[in-house]
Amino acid sequence: MVFISYKSEDVDLARKIAEAMMSVGMRVWFAEYKILDSEWDVMNSSWDDFTKVIQKGIERSSSGICLTSEAYGESKYCLFEMSMLLEKLGPDKLIEVKTPGDLKLYEKFPALKNVPSIFHRTLEATFNELLSMGTIGLLPKVYITNTRPSTGVKHLNYEDWGIQFDTSEWNLLSKGENRKVYYRQLEDVKLYLHISRHLLVGDDNKVELFESKGIDDRVIYEYNLRNTYRYINQSLRRFLNKINLIGIHLFFFKGYNHFGFTYQISGPFSTLFTKKLIRQYTITLPYPDVNNRSPNCQKAEIIIKASTLRLGKSTRLKDFLKYIPFFDAFVRSGT
Numbered sequence: 031m032v033f034i035s036y037k038s039e040d041v042d043l044a045r046k047i048a049e050a051m052m053s054v055g056m057r058v059w060f061a062e063y064k065i066l067d068s069e070w071d072v073m074n075s076s077w078d079d080f081t082k083v084i085q086k087g088i089e090r091s092s093s094g095i096c097l098t099s100e101a102y103g104e105s106k107y108c109l110f111e112m113s114m115l116l117e118k119l120g121p122d123k124l125i126e127v128k129t130p131g132d133l134k135l136y137e138k139f140p141a142l143k144n145v146p147s148i149f150h151r152t153l154e155a156t157f158n159e160l161l162s163m164g165t166i167g168l169l170p171k172v173y174i175t176n177t178r179p180s181t182g183v184k185h186l187n188y189e190d191w192g193i194q195f196d197t198s199e200w201n202l203l204s205k206g207e208n209r210k211v212y213y214r215q216l217e218d219v220k221l222y223l224h225i226s227r228h229l230l231v232g233d234d235n236k237v238e239l240f241e242s243k244g245i246d247d248r249v250i251y252e253y254n255l256r257n258t259y260r261y262i263n264q265s266l267r268r269f270l271n272k273i274n275l276i277g278i279h280l281f282f283f284k285g286y287n288h289f290g291f292t293y294q295i296s297g298p299f300s301t302l303f304t305k306k307l308i309r310q311y312t313i314t315l316p317y318p319d320v321n322n323r324s325p326n327c328q329k330a331e332i333i334i335k336a337s338t339l340r341l342g343k344s345t346r347l348k349d350f351l352k353y354i355p356f357f358d359a360f361v362r363s364g365t
Contacts, residue, residue: 031057033091035111037102038247040129041280044097046153046355047160053351059087063277065251080248081110088114092123095160097150099129103138107247112139121145125163127156186210188227188332191315193284196363214356221356224335229317239314239329240287254278254289261312262293272296276347281311283364288313292347307350309336311361334361 032051036044041062048060064087065080084107088094094115102108112135115124121144129150136142146163150156185194200212200223212223240250255278262273272295279290290311310333317330336357338345 031059031091031093033059033088033094033111033115034061034097035094035108035115036097037099037105037108038245038250038280039101039243040097040099040150042282043127043129043150043153043156045279046358047095047157049351049354050157053348055348059091061251062279066275066278081107084111085114088118091115091119094119094124095127096124096145097127097129098135102129103135105247109138112142116141125160127160186212186225191317191330193315193332193364195360197360200360216353216356218340219353220339221353222335222337222339223357223360224337226333228331228333229329239316241285245287250280250287251278254280254287257289257312258291261310276307279309281361283313283361284315286315292350305345306337307345307347309350309354309357310334311336311357313361313364336360 034044034048044060045062048058048062051058052060052063061084065083088111096102096112096115098112116139121141124145126142126145126147127150128147148156148159148163186197187194197212200214203211203213203222205211208228209224209226212225214221238253240253258275258278262275274294275291276294277292279292281288281290288311290309292307292309295306295308313332313334314329315332317328334357336354338350338353
């Protein structure tokens with residue numbers, strides 16, 4: 031199993047590496063998925079128990095990838111992981127991805143100088159360079175889809191927010207008030223985006239906004255986990271018989287932290303889908319009520335639910351993850 035060690039600011043790269051490996055069946059210890067597999071409970075467990083979960087993950091791993099940076103070197107949690115990885119695995123079983131790296135780390139961990147390293151440039155370039163290091167036995171040859179945002183002219187606009195998403199590669203399937211559905215055909219699978227917008231009022235308007243810089247990894251993880259449970263309990267369970275939460279995700283948009291989650295459903299749609307996987311991106315931003323139509327609303331959400339459809343076939347997580355780069359590219363196209 032490959033352990034991924036990273037600071038939250040580098041989660042986009044960490045998740046891309048982890049999910050690409052998972053999509054070809056590799057066993058990966060990546061916190062966004064593995065914490066949910068553990069016995070750690072946000073409501074009843076302590077942060078000491080959380081640390082023990084990380085420790086067990088490292089003990090079960092045979093290799094590791096460390097995404098180092100100045101923020102990584104200043105995080106006591108990351109330093110704990112680095113210390114354990116070097117002690118448990120040794121330099122020859124690690125790869126360092128510098129984003130950029132922190133020279134002070136080499137003073138704290140002299141053995142890190144013997145770890146093979148690369149400098150992070152772009153997501154695609156870094157991953158391709160990791161693949162070229164396959165001689166140390168960490169990574170297989172993984173096909174990475176080219177998902178750079180299109181240069182087309184079709185956009186989904188939220189003019190009152192000044193936000194638009196590139197829909198050049200997507201087809202509009204249906205629309206309603208504050209809701210649109212897009213699809214994209216890829217060989218024998220269709221990709222779907224269900225996009226809706228909601229003004230937050232009452233208790234929902236109390237949702238906090240965190241800026242992307244200077245974040246505490248565990249505070250953000252707990253916040254995202256609580257928001258995920260809140261959303262599932264309020265918005266999903268009334269419609270579905272069963273929800274299996276698989277992963278909790280952090281992503282950045284317009285200078286703020288946002289949460290997403292991957293889940294599997296069964297219920298009213300089970301006649302069509304034995305198992306259906308969905309990746310939800312929840313974007314929460316200040317609401318600029320320029321027309322003073324909603325004076326009690328200070329925030330609003332854009333919810334993007336991404337799914338795939340292959341008639342007559344169940345979707346396994348490893349297969350679903352192959353298409354996540356298309357959904358991520360759509361979200362990243364938002365400006």
